[in-house]
Amino acid sequence: MAALPKISVIVPVFNAGNKLVPSIESLLKQTLNDLEIIIVNDASTDNSGVVIDQLAQANNNIVPVHFTENKGVHEARLAGLKKSIAPWIGFLDADDFARPNMFAVLHATAIDKDVDIVICGSDRVTEQRNVMAPKLQFKSSEEVDKDVFRRFCQFEFGTGMLWNKLFKRSVIEPWFDMHFPWRQNINEDLLLNIGCFYRAKSVYLCKEILHEYVLNESSVTSVTTNAKAYLNTYRAAALAVSLFSELGDEVLSKVIDMYRTQLSWIDYQIVDVRSILSYEEEFKEAVDLINRVRPAALALLAARQRPPVIGTRLALKLLIQKGLSVAGFRATQR
Known part of the structure; x- marks a missing residue:
């Protein structure tokens, strides 16, 4: 052999x-x-x-x-x-x-x-x-x-x-x-x-x-617009939530934080929100997937990042542990 x-x-x-x-x-x-x-x-x-x-x-x-x-x-x-x-x-x-x-x-x-x-x-x-x-x-x-x-x-x-x-x-x-x-x-x-x-x-x-x-x-990545890059990365985040939520809140909080970081990079920034409106069906598909698995992740992905001293990571874990729905989540700024 x-x-x-x-x-x-x-x-x-x-x-x-x-x-x-x-x-x-x-x-x-x-x-x-x-x-x-x-x-x-x-x-x-x-x-x-x-x-x-x-x-x-x-x-x-x-x-x-x-x-x-x-x-x-x-x-x-x-x-x-x-x-x-x-x-x-x-x-x-x-x-x-x-x-x-x-x-x-x-x-x-x-x-x-x-x-x-x-x-x-x-x-x-x-x-x-x-x-x-x-x-x-x-x-x-x-x-x-x-x-x-x-x-x-x-x-x-x-x-x-x-x-x-x-x-x-x-x-x-x-x-x-x-x-x-x-x-x-x-x-x-x-x-x-x-x-x-x-x-x-x-x-x-x-x-x-x-x-x-x-x-x-x-190449695909070279010619992708910011709007398309944002869409594809948001959809990837939805897949990540679906695939890895069963690994526990600690893992999921790190994964969500990672995608929040990536979506904040300049190549994903949306200056004119009208540029993403044509992708409504694709976004809906991603949102529906997250909503079925872990609704709180919708709010967490959209949340603004803050300096570490405010305790963003701890807030992420607490939100996931409580399983807050999107409707029940309100960001509080002090």
């Missing part, structure tokens, strides 16, 4: 075409040879399917998965996860690059430090792989074994991307069936990360920059 690969790397693909080849080659040229590369074709309408099959025919460690209908990046990743067999899981987007020692360093660190998740830095690069600036970088390497979930929810480990991390299978496998009631193409990676970091007992931050994020000005 063949030995198990050390890492399964999942690559979701939609209309990547020939750009996919150099990305996959960055995995094939890894100094760690024991990789399983699972490429999930999300019903591409270009030649991506042909390219994937050609790569799989030439490399026996590539596992192709083809969708007959387009389901979105999250469902593609879930399909890859269910196909995976390795004890460690990594991700790569179809237009990004893993530097040659990326997975060797992540895996060696995970084993040596005995942690559940390892995170590395990433450079923002051009399509020609010229470095523009760091996208994420840690000042120094650090093992974190206390307050892991709290620090994650405060964005101390980055903004929730999947592609710069290595996950122990035991922290991600419980979420293999994390299906959403609607298609969520933005912030979907943060939702999966919430589940993983909730289960993680320890993580390691690598100061090394091992990943290259290709800046694509035509």
Whole structure:
């Protein structure tokens, strides 16, 4: 019987075409040879399917998965996860690059430090792989074994991307069936990360920059307006409330606080409320979901953030514990 690969790397693909080849080659040229590369074709309408099959025919460690209908990046990743067999899981987007020692360093660190998740830095690069600036970088390497979930929810480990991390299978496998009631193409990676970091007992931050994020000005995140970004993030918050409310008030208060923070960032600020009125049905769907699960979360997501000295976090926990309805909640300012 063949030995198990050390890492399964999942690559979701939609209309990547020939750009996919150099990305996959960055995995094939890894100094760690024991990789399983699972490429999930999300019903591409270009030649991506042909390219994937050609790569799989030439490399026996590539596992192709083809969708007959387009389901979105999250469902593609879930399909890859269910196909995976390795004890460690990594991700790569179809237009990004893993530097040659990326997975060797992540895996060696995970084993040596005995942690559940390892995170590395990433450079923002051009399509020609010229470095523009760091996208994420840690000042120094650090093992974190206390307050892991709290620090994650405060964005101390980055903004929730999947592609710069290595996950122990035991922290991600419980979420293999994390299906959403609607298609969520933005912030979907943060939702999966919430589940993983909730289960993680320890993580390691690598100061090394091992990943290259290709800046694509035509990507979904690059062309999204503030109104659309706000909508998608609010809908992600609704999913988070639905998915994680059963984990208890302490966890839910941290998750809600995280989304309140994210929605306060400049890319999500709404200057003219008329810009979101055309999304009324999508907002209603999200509001209805929250209202069914935890009505108080509606008020908490909309509440203004205050300086920590006022005790915002304590107020959040008390509101959730009392299960206040939206109608019964009134913010009091002193």
